[in-house]
Amino acid sequence: MIIGNHADGRLDPAVYELLGSARELNRKLQTDIAVVLIGSGTSAYAASCISHGADTVYVLDQPGLSPLSEEVHTELLHQLVLEAKPEILLLSSTIHSKSIAARLAARLNTGLTADCTELDIDLPSRVLLQIRPAREGALMATICCPEARPQMATVRPGAMSPCEPDPCRTGRIIHPQLQLPSVLRTSILEVIRSREVSGSAASDxxxxxxxxxxxxxxxxxxxxxxxxxxxxxxxxxxxxxxxxxxxxxxxxxxxxxxxxxxxxxxxxxxxxxxxxxxxxxxxxxxxxxxxxxxxxxxxxxxxxxxxxxxxxxxxxxxxxxxxxxx
Structure with a gap:
């Protein structure tokens, strides 16, 4: 299961990198690949996720889900993960996603590896090998979570290669019935953008x-x-x-x-x-x-x-x- 980062009405293209990585991992796992889209206007990206390799897309499209609230997203994802029971849960290593991943891993009582640059599968155990730089980049560490599920990792944007889309691919689009939290401890008063915005992770x-x-x-x-x-x-x-x-x-x-x-x-x-x-x-x-x-x-x-x-x-x-x- 891949969590798509949706903000400002746009889907973070890193989700396609995660789909490319998931398809490579799935050569060994032979299971379904799911994407979760939470936010306002996310329905528009469901077909694109399927063409890039998703078998199932869970869409939660509501105006009240934008701007992104880590508290709300964590609660909704927790409900969905308990229902869908994925073996592996992947997120992009953005500020918001890493915060959500940490909250979610604590609720699920599972492990979490941040900022992975490579992923692989150990067969026949079906254990996710989570590879990331360690000791300030002096070595590459391979981390695994052999017992708890789901196995969770955040992946650095730009570390994986997206696969070519196939417009002929078909998949399921599911609108899960999840409960929004009734009481919130935080509220978003204002979103301030950086005055300097650099180019994308892919530049000529x-x-x-x-x-x-x-x-x-x-x-x-x-x-x-x-x-x-x-x-x-x-x-x-x-x-x-x-x-x-x-x-x-x-x-x-x-x-x-x-x-x-x-x-x-x-x-x-x-x-x-x-x-x-x-x-x-x-x-x-x-x-x-x-x-x-x-x-x-x-x-x-x-x-x-x-x-x-x-x-x-x-x-x-x-x-x-x-x-x-x-």
Missing amino acids: IIVAAGRGVCSKEGLDLVRELAACLGAELGATRPVIDQGWLDYSRQIGLTGRNVSGRIYIAIGISGAVQHTVGIRRMDTVIAINRDRTAPILGLAAHGIVADLFEAVPLLIDQVRQNITVGR
Whole structure:
């Protein structure tokens, strides 16, 4: 069972990544795949979930279920899980979903692994192998819950690949009769959005800055290159900690996982805490003055140079090619 994250009238595309992972797991499990959609306007996404691999979609579509209330969602999901009895329960690793997952796991008296980057099945035990970075990314831990059910995990957005939709797939759409909680201890007074909103987890080109940019002037060069390429701007944690960019730009273990065609890493050493977030990028290009930097071993193309020399040259070349192309 997959819990879809629905907010602002939109379904989080991470649900399709979870469906892609569930279909891979189901090669061993041979069971049904269900998706739960809770919110206002969720009915519109039921058919899409079926085409992406769901056999059953549970739809709770009511105006009063938006904006998302963790207290209400936890109660409704608790009722549904007790009724449907899934072996495995998966959620995306968003702030709200992780909070709901923790509350739900406590009610169900089961285990929960957060921020998984891989999932597998151990047969014949049908135990879910929940794989995630541990010790600040120094190793990958495999966690399992051999006795309690359901087995619960949250999965980092961008860590899994969505499957191609099949418009010919058929499935069941169920509108369960669940009881809303009669007494609420919390109420949502206001929802404040971040003033800076980054691109999606899947971007064609991403230009990212690391500790090696040294200053806001260095970051301005990286930003200029990203603008020339029409690319998304990303960063490692040290840049975010300096307050130079919004947290929504952070890529890596404590940020986002990303996917796309080209990732240009500028002044990034290549610690596993960052590279775990870029494993699904097709091509990595690195600019670093330290020829022993781990990022150069990961990159398809590496430039050993000072970024204050290399990046202006790249910007000039990009601008010339744009001019020629026009």
